[in-house]
Amino acid sequence: MSLLNVGARALLANQVALQTTGHNIANVATAGYSRQSVVMQTVPGQFTGAGYIGKGVQVATILRNHNELLTRQAAAAQAVQSADVTRAERTAQLQDVFKGGTEGLGAAITDMLNSLGDVIAAPTDLTARTVTLTRMDEMAARMRSSAEQLQQIEYSVAEQLKTDVVRVNQLAQGIAEVNEQIARVKGNGQTPNDLLDRRDQLIRELNQHIQTTQIAADDGSVGVFVGGSQALVLGASAAQLSVDESQLFPGSRQQGLYFVRPGAAPVELNEGMLGGGRMAGLLRFANQDLAEGRNLLGRMALAIGTTMNYQQKMGLTLDGAPGEALFALPAQATGATRGSSQGRIDLASTATLSPTQFAASDYEVRFSNVPPAGQVVRLSDGKSFGFTDLNDLRSQQIDGLVFDFDAAHPPTANERVLFQPFAGAAANMQMLVYSPRDLAAANPINAAMGTANGGTLQLAGLKSTGLQWNGTSVDATGAVTPPPSPTPPAITGGGVTLTFDANGQFTLGGATSTPLDMNNQPPTLLPGPPYAYVPGQAIHIDGWSITLQGAPKAGDTVTIGNATDPQYGDLYTRNAGNASALQQLRDVKMFDEATLSDGYASLMAQVGTRTQSAAYAAKLSDSIASNLEASRTAVSGVNLDEEAAKLIQYQQAYQASAKMLQVAQTIFDNLLQTMGR
Template sequence: MSLLNVGARALLANQVALQTTGHNIANVSVAGYSRQNVVMQTVPGQFTGAGYIGKGVQVATILRNHNELLTRQAAAAQAVQAADTTRAERVSQLQDVFKGGTSGLGAAITDMLNSLGDVINSPTDITARTVSLTRMDEMAARMRSSAEQLQQIEGAVNEQLKTDVVRINSLAGSIADVNEQIARVKGNGQTPNDLLDRRDQLIRELNQYVQTTQIPADDGTVGVFVGGSQALVLGATAAQLSIDESQLFPGSRQQGLYFVRAGAAPVELNDSMLGGGEVAGLLRFANQDLAEGRNLLGRMALAIGTTMNYQQKLGLTLDGQPGKALFALPAQVTGATRGTSQGHIDLGNSAALSPTQFAASDYEVRFANTGSAGQVVRLSDGKAFAFADLNDLRSQKIDGLTFDFDAAHPPTAGERVLFQPFAGAAANLQMLVYSPRDLAAANPVNAAMGTTNSGTLQLAGLKATGLQWNGVSSSVQTTGSITAPPSPTPPATGGGVTLTFNANGEFNLGGTTGTPLDMNANPPVLLAGPPYAYVPGQAIHIDGWSITLQGTPADGDTVKVGNALDPQYGDIYTRNAGNAGALQQLRDVKMFDESTLADGYAGLMAQVGTRTQSAAYAAKLSESIASNLEASRTAVSGVNLDEEAAKLIQYQQAYQASAKMLQVAQTIFDNLLQTMGR
């Protein structure tokens, strides 16, 4: 009987081994399956006077080949890879918006500026003026088109975020269900291998969307946490995540992930708290990369529109009227806050703006816990600008912008206000001037050299600048207007401003005029004099206009600057294109991070391209790390068909030998019965 029992136990044990091997082979393609092995142990022997007689073998347990450390490391690495890959894909779409070539925005800007050349050559040519206005309209249209493409990307990202959150909540519910099943069967003393595989696979899938940490409990369940400490799954209970606009800055278009648990207020998890996962990558793209793209485009639109409007208003139309704004721009941008203050940046006041100082960034005004002191933080690089109170803040021009708060609605202690001055500028850029006669191509002033001049003095440039001395603040103010030389009364007597040079090469001013400005000083000051120093090639700034002279004057040489609308000059102003020249010269102004207006778009493409290259490199690196860790995990847990086939033969032979043992035992038992029967 003992031999029969030994054979029966061996047969059953090898049958379990064959079944387990078949189970491994059947699940070779199942994601997350961990290879299982049968652990056999010897049945304790029976004591006899001759010693312990063996009683065979039995199955101790079914072992799951699993390394907890490798599994967690692989899941975390896959979360980082998902975040980097998703961000790289979206940044690549962002790069496609800012394309080069003839269909790009850069070509439209160049064509617009170049078209002014024909107006300069032929100021009264209506066709040339029409072409120039058409090029301006095309530039504005491409600005709006680029902004619309960014909005489409933003919409797609928001929809993907919502879809991902639905999937996260579904996976969290599934993990809670598996937790419950594991807790129920854990009490039988054996490990539910397939349920554990199922839970690990669900957690790996969850990490594709949001990075998690896991903490095991005594009952066999696992707590799954997101954002560092928020329990998404605890035992058999699952919380929920939701995606919505940031609560900190309502109306800012910034997205936030919220942890929602029954009976508690939602907790916002920003992208820096999430670590990895597709949601983290999308939030980083939406709140950082896409925001930078919007700001770069908006800064360009606002700077071009502001400077061209400014210069256009300084000139004269073909009908002798002051120019009107070329482009419609947002008049004001208000701050987003949960507090009570009302802050704004005035974008319609040229005196409050310095486009050459614009930085493509959002700004956050952070007030101290006491009083109205605080700091303005440029979010693109974290640089802070301190202020003592609201008046001090109002007096500062930070990156060419003036931040103003309504005294009737003061900020609360610790309040934070977000400003996005460039976010909507490109989307709202519209052409306002469509009549070619309304292009202000003419200078509001003209100049003539004295008829008796004996030196080599020559006129090199004359244009309206709008730069005037502010007697209140003792500084140069950008007013956007000029004080034209007065018209004579009666016209026949002549008039204007006369520059008279002496033997030392200095000049005095005659006529009603203010003191010239020294724009080479930093900050600019009033020019010392009279008499005033003359430097060939250096512009002389007076009353909102400037004149540039070349050559060496002789004693008594004069230059007269007059009002272009003075009746004594007739319609000469219609054949003057000085202001069109000033508009075209804007292309050489350093406006975008030391790049000229003409080269600004190339700089924008370079910045977006650098960000795209960096994102692609990060995605490639994280993919390599994730692949290596997954390979290490698979080496422990994966099913090798060759190995399983060898085991199948091994256990088959053992099974057959066990059956042979039963056959031998049966023969012996039959012989014994026959012998005893005799």
């Protein structure tokens, strides 16, 4: 009987081994499956006077080949990889918006500025003026088109976040259900291998969307936490996530991820708290990369539009009227806040804006616990600017912007207000001037050298600047005080006269204010009279400037007159001084030390740097994740060659066990026959 029992046990044990090997082979392609091995142990022997007689083998357990540390490391690495790859894919889409070539925005800006050359050469040519206005309209259209593409990317990111949230909630519920099943069977003393594999696979998939940490419980369940400490799954219960606009700054277009547990207020999780996962990559892209792209484009639109509008108003149309704005731009940027204060930046005010100082950034005004003191923080680099009260804040020009708050709605303690001055500028850019006669190409002033001049004075430049002394400093008011016209009934004379003395200095006749010294920072009044003359250096008077070259002699004069005076007739129509000033804007350092004509190349470089950085991070994290997954698979994966060898091994052992039963049966039958005689 003992031999029969030994054979039966061996047969059953090897049958289990064959079944387990077949289970491994069947699940070779099953995601998350861990190879299983049969652990056999000897049945305790029977004691006799001759020693212990063996009683065969039995199956101790079905072992799950699994390394907890490698599994968690691989899941965390995959979460980081998913975030980096997602961000790299999205930044590549962002880079496609700012393309180069003839169809790019840079070409449109260049074409617009170059077209002014034909207007300068032929100021009265309506065809040349029409071409220039068409180029301006095309530039504005490409600004809007680029902004629309950014909006489409923003929309797709928001939709992807919503889809991911739905999947995360499904996975969390699935993990909770498996937790319940595992806890229910935990008491039988054996591990439910397939259920554990299923739970680990759900956690791995969950980490593709949002990085998690896991803590095991005594009942076999696992708690899953996101955002550092928020319990997404506890035992058999699961919380939920949702995505919506950030509560911190309503109306700011910033995306926020919220942890929602029944009976409790939602908790906002920013991308910095998430670690990894596709949702973290999407949030970082939406709130940082895409925001910078909008700001770079908006800054360009606002700077170009503001400066060209300003200079257009400095000139005269073909009908002798002052120029009107070329482009429609946003009037102001309103601060987004959950508090009571109402803040704004009056973007339409050229008296306060300085486009050459614009930084492509959002700004946050943070009031202290004793308002209205606080600081303005430039979010692109974290630099702060302090202020003691609202008047102090209003008096400062920060990166060319002036922040203003309504005194009737004072800020509260620790209130934070977000400003996005450039976010919508490109999307709202529209051409306003369509008649070629309304292009203000002419200067509102004329200049003439004295007929009796004996020196070598020559006119090098004449344009309207709109720079005026306000009593304490220089303002870009956009106002030009024209030289006085002849007093009726005289039809000649008038104007502002520069008269030079033997020392090369000059005095003014007919001017209403003192010349400005723009070489000082901040600018001051020029000492005098008499005033120093420097060849090639502009002389700023009454909102216009004149640049002279050469050496004057005593008594030499230069007269600057009002271009619309009857004494000059329609001479102003053949003047293109303001068109030249518009074209010269391309050489002004407008964008982070880049000129207007090179500003788009600088924008492309900044976006390209972000894209390259994101691609490098994705490549690095992909390598790390692949190595860790390979290490995990080396422990848990199924090797078909190995399983085929085990099949042969267990098959032979099974056949031998069956033979043992046959032999035992034969012996038993012979014994019965012998005993029956």
